[in-house]
Amino acid sequence: RCRTVKLGSQGGPEGLGYVVYGWFACRIDQTPRGLKFTKVTGSQRPSGLLFPEDGGHMVMLGSMSLASEPAANSYGQRPERDLVAVLERIGPARWRLVIPWPENESNLDLIELIPAS
Incomplete structure (x- = not known):
């Protein structure tokens, strides 16, 4: 499971500076190219x-899909949707994906990940 916290606003003073969403489905899969993070819903x-x-961090190179679009393409195929992020362990069964300057809405997205119950 994962939930997103959006900080800052790309919409100027009228934009929301802080938004916390509920829990969505996310997964981390082992693929032939390595581990892959995917936010499945939302x-x-x-x-x-x-x-x-290093021991507590991973770098993610990825992409963003919006609304009813199909799953995101690989990094570099649509530069306007590319993401570079850091995944860090913040507890025994808790991780945080940090996405600076996402394409939409906020200045910083934090995605909290915990195992599904």
């Missing part, structure tokens, strides 16, 4: 490959 669905950085 109107903004980031997806990407995870690359080891």
Whole structure:
């Protein structure tokens, strides 16, 4: 499961500076190219490959799909949708994906991940 916290606003003073969404379906799968994060549900669905950085962090190179679009393409296929993020362990069964300057709405997205219950 995952939930997104959006900080800052790209919409100027009228935009929301802080939004917390409810829980959505997310997963991390082992693929032939390595680990892949995918936000499965919701109107903004980031997806990407995870690359080891150090003992507690991974770097994600991915892309964003919006609304009813199909799942996101690989990093580099649609530069306007590309994402570079950091996945960090923040607890025994808790992780945080940090996405700076996403394409839509906010200045920083934080996606909290926990195992499905």
